[in-house]
Structures are given as structure tokens and as C-alpha cells.
Ligand SMILES: Nc1ncnc2c1ncn2[C@@H]1O[C@H](COP(=O)(O)OP(=O)(O)OP(=O)(O)O)[C@@H](O)[C@H]1O
């Protein structure tokens with residue numbers, strides 16, 4: 319295989335990692351607080367706000383129910399306004415992020431839901447404020463579940479980013495389509511698939527390791 | 536130290552309203568260990584959770600250490616809660632924190648500096664016998680050890696009051712005893728006022744000074760523990776006591792018991808001797824003075840803290856007028872007589 323080809327593969331891999339990293343980090347930064355809000359505003363919870371909770375829940379559900387490929391196309395004007403272009407890795411990161419935020423939020427909410435309510439009560443009996451309950455009890459106790467959720471998110475983002483690549487986003491998906499499919503180069507096709515599998519496997523193992531390390535149950 | 540004034544709790548409204556706690560009054564003086572005992576669903580947890588306002592009472596006022604908690608805003612209430620420790624049936628320890636960090640949690644919440652936290656947590660680990668478990672996680676501990684961590688944690692903020700919600704119900708009898716001894720130790724050493732709820736008479740007997748009986752959301756009886764165990768005033772109190780003492784007439788006898796005396800029957804009585812009557816040879820006198828036979832079916836002596844309680848189930852065998860006389864004789868003495876029923880002679 320030519321060195322030009324290798325360079326192409328390396329570049330595509332880095333592009334994929336870049337898209338996953340950018341969207342993963344932003345989605346975590348926004349999705350975790352949203353997940354916490356979804357949980358603590360539930361009726362009977364420490365910051366019960368039934369109306370807010372219903373609105374947030376609805377928005378989250380809408381975000382989650384739009385197929386990614388449609389979301390990507392539908393928000394092109396927004397993407398263009400935000401990053402100045404509708405193709406390239408930066409442009410692909412926008413819909414990836416938007417799709418991942420509600421995804422992360424629901425997984426975080428689910429992880430918080432696994433924290434025994436007795437722990438919240440114990441903290442309240444010690445005079446903890448809602449903010450302290452979130453930072454000292456809920457998030458640390460749900461850490462394993464949250465890491466599991468973020469691992470699922472990263473793995474999903476890797477496969478979504480390949481989809482984004484197909485419509486001009488760059489990265490391994492783009493490479494696979496352009497060389498592997500359009501020019502019928504099975505070697506390239508195979509290599510992109512292998513790299514994607516290795517990436518997914520790698521992140522899954524890293525996630526599992528982090529969960530194990532934070533789990534004292 | 537703790538006063539509940541007309542405190543009630545109703546869950547839900549309208550048709551589905553559950554009156555978990557009817558308006559109750561309760562006063563626990565400084566340094567006391569007060570038990571609240573009742574059956575499942577009687578409202579015990581609701582009552583104790585109203586003390587630190589984990590449950591907002593529907594009516595009434597709650598005073599702890601001179602402050603009316605029910606009148607405080609959220610921030611002041613949180614500060615007041617530092618003076619009220621609480622332990623739970625299922626310990627409620629943070630699984631992500633070591634023993635040390637669990638005990639340190641209330642201090643972190645109060646904003647105590649790291650160095651001072653260490654200085655305050657170490658002695659508590661000593662007191663609760665956990666010094667060598669310092670860096671372990673709750674999952675590595677036994678139930679009794681977990682409750683010790685919870686006790687150390689509840690004491691970290693130097694509270695005046697400790698609330699115990701079925702703190703020993705998940706533990707075996709031996710571990711229960713060691714936890715109760717620890718609580719008693721703390722009560723004596725630190726002068727801590729303890730309010731505990733339980734469904735076990737054993738717990739009340741072992742460490743409480745006073746006890747309230749709760750039934751269907753009402754405090755139906757309150758007494759010093761010695762009095763409660765020797766002379767409960769309510770039917771439910773007697774049921775608790777009898778179940779605890781396991782002094783029920785044998786089933787074969789129960790089957791033959793009739794509520795009313797017949798032509799040819801004699802009474803079966805349950806006698807509870809307390810105070811001076813314990814040491815008086817009443818039964819032999821009874822037989823001699825009333826000229827009847829006494830057949831003892833069951834007997835037992837219990838010591839309740841500084842009191843002694845003697846219990847007996849006996850048949851009074853003799854002609855009707857003699858046994859009537861014997862009952863009157865017993866009732867004139869300092870003991871409790873309960874006629875369980877009447878059995879046929881020679882049946
Ligand atoms: N959050 C709630 N909402 C509605 N009803 C409740 C709630 N909490 C308790 N109850 C009801 O109030 C009554 C008293 O409950 P509580 O938990 O105080 O009983 P308990 O004496 O502690 O019982 P146990 O020994 O089983 O713990 C019960 O009928 C229960 O169903």
C-alpha cells in the first residue's frame with residue numbers, strides 16, 4: 319500500500335477521533351447537567367419542579383426521537399451559521415453534539431435513579447443543601463453508571479461519525495465510502511472497518527476499566 | 536430536648552388521605568433514651584422523621600434544643616440539623632466513600648477544614664471501634680460494622696440528639712446487643728439524648744429509660760420502662776409484653792378455656808409479680824389461707840433494668856367459693872391478676 323494511502327487512513331482516523339472528542343466533550347458538559355436536572359426536578363425529588371421537569375423531558379425526548387441522518391440534514395442552516403460551513407469535521411461535530419446531549423442526559427438520569435433514596439435522606443438529615451447532595455452524594459455514587467453511559471455515548475458517536483462522514487463530514491466513514499465503495503477498493507473498506515472495530519473495542523475497554531476502578535460495591 | 540407539640544402527618548388529600556400520624560405530644564428530656572414501639576405501619580418512621588423534618592408535619596410544632604424547627608427557613612433548618620444526628624435501618628452509607636470519608640461527610644458539608652476533620656474523625660473511629668477499618672469501603676464491612684460507621688457519622692457534627700430509625704432491625708441478636716451497648720455508652724459519655732423507634736421489646740428493655748407505645752398513628756401509652764414491663768396500661772401494651780415474655784398458656788389448655796365459669800370449672804390466671812410481691816411467698820400462702828390447690832403451668836422471672844418481674848400461669852383448684860375467695864386475696868396484693876378463662880375440672 320502506498321504511503322499516500324497510509325497517510326489518508328491516518329488522517330481519516332484522526333478526523334474521526336477529533337469529531338468524537340469534540341462532540342463527546344461538549345455533549346458531556348451539557349448532557350450531564352441536563353441529566354441531573356431531569357432527575358432532581360422530578361416530583362418528590364430534592365428540587366421538585368414538575369413543570370420544568372415535564373418541559374425538559376419533552377425536549378429531551380424530541381431530541382432523542384429524530385433519526386440522526388435527518389437531524390444532520392435538518393440543522394444544516396444552524397450548522398453553517400455556527401461553524402461557517404456544512405461540510406468538514408467541524409460541521410459534522412455540530413449534529414453529533416446535538417444528538418448526543420439528550421442521549422447523555424437520559425443515561426445520566428438513569429444512573430442517578432440507581433442511587434438508593436436512603437442516601438439522599440441521610441444527607442438531608444445531615445443538613446446538606448441540594449447542591450451538596452448533587453456534588454457529594456448523587457454524582458459520586460452514580461459515577462460507575464455515568465461512566466458506563468458515557469462509554470455507550472462514545473461508541474455510538476464513533477458509528478454516527480461514520481454516518482456523518484458519508485455526507486461530507488470527513489473521517490473513516492468518508493474514506494470508506496469514497497475509496498471503498500465508490501472506487502470499489504475492498505482493502506480500504508476492510509481497513510476502515512477494522513480501525514472502527516479497534517476504536518470501539520478500545521473505548522469500551524477503557525470505560526470498563528474506569529467503571530471497575532470506581533466501583534466499591 | 537425534643538418536644539413534639541400537636542404534631543400530625545397526613546399523606547395525600549381528600550379520599551386517599553392517609554392519617555399516618557394523629558396529633559401527638561411527646562417530650563424527651565435532655566440525656567434521656569426514649570423508645571417508641573409499635574407494630575409495622577403504626578407510624579413509627581413517620582413520627583421520627585417529623586423530628587428532623589425529613590417529613591414536614593401537617594400540623595403542629597417541633598422543638599429541638601430550644602429551637603422551633605418548624606419555624607425555620609431552609610438554611611437555618613440545615614444548620615439546626617447539624618445538632619440532630621440520625622441513623623437508619625439500612626445504614627445508608629455512601630458506597631463510594633471509605634469509612635473515614637463517610638464519617639467526614641457531615642463535616643465537609645459544614646465546611647470544616649481538612650485538618651480539623653481529621654482531628655475530629657479519628658477519635659470517633661476509636662469510640663466506635665473502627666480505627667482499623669478506616670480505609671475500607673462499606674461493602675467490605677459486616678452489618679454491625681456498617682451501623683458503627685453510621686453512628687460515628689451521625690456523631691461527627693457533635694449533635695445534641697440522636698434519632699434511630701429501627702437501627703438494629705437488620706442485625707442479628709448479638710450484633711444488636713453490641714450496637715445497643717455502644718448507644719448506651721454514647722448516651723452516658725456524651726450526654727446525648729436518644730429517640731429510637733423499634734418493634735422489638737428487647738431493644739426497649741435493654742437501653743430505654745422511657746417508652747411510648749404507638750398504634751395507628753396515636754401514642755396510646757407512655758411510661759418508664761420498668762413500669763411498662765411490669766404493668767402496661769393498654770391492651771396492646773399487654774400483648775407486646777406477653778409476646779416478649781412468651782408466656783402464653785399451652786395450646787391444649789387454651790382449647791379448653793371457656794370465657795365464663797360453669798358449674799364445675801376452676802379459673803386459670805396469669806399473675807405478674809412486681810416490686811415487693813416478687814419476694815413474698817404468695818402462692819404457698821394462697822394455698823394455705825384459702826384452702827385450695829394451686830397448679831403452676833408456667834413460670835418465669837425476668838429482670839428489667841433495676842426491676843424484677845415474676846410471671847406465672849396457674850390453675851386455682853378448689854370449690855367455686857374458695858377460688859373466688861382466692862382471686863380476691865390475690866387482687867388485694869401488689870400484683871396483677873388476669874383471669875384467662877375457666878376449665879372443666881378433670882377434663
Ligand atoms: N410517603 C408516604 N405516602 C403515603 N403513605 C405513607 C408514606 N409513608 C408512610 N405512609 C403510610 O403511613 C403509615 C405509617 O407508615 P410508617 O412508615 O410511619 O410506619 P412504621 O411504623 O414505620 O412501619 P414499619 O415498622 O413497617 O417501618 C402507613 O400506613 C404507610 O403506608
Ligand SMILES: [Mg+2]
Nearest residue numbers: 579580581701
Ligand atoms: Mg418504619
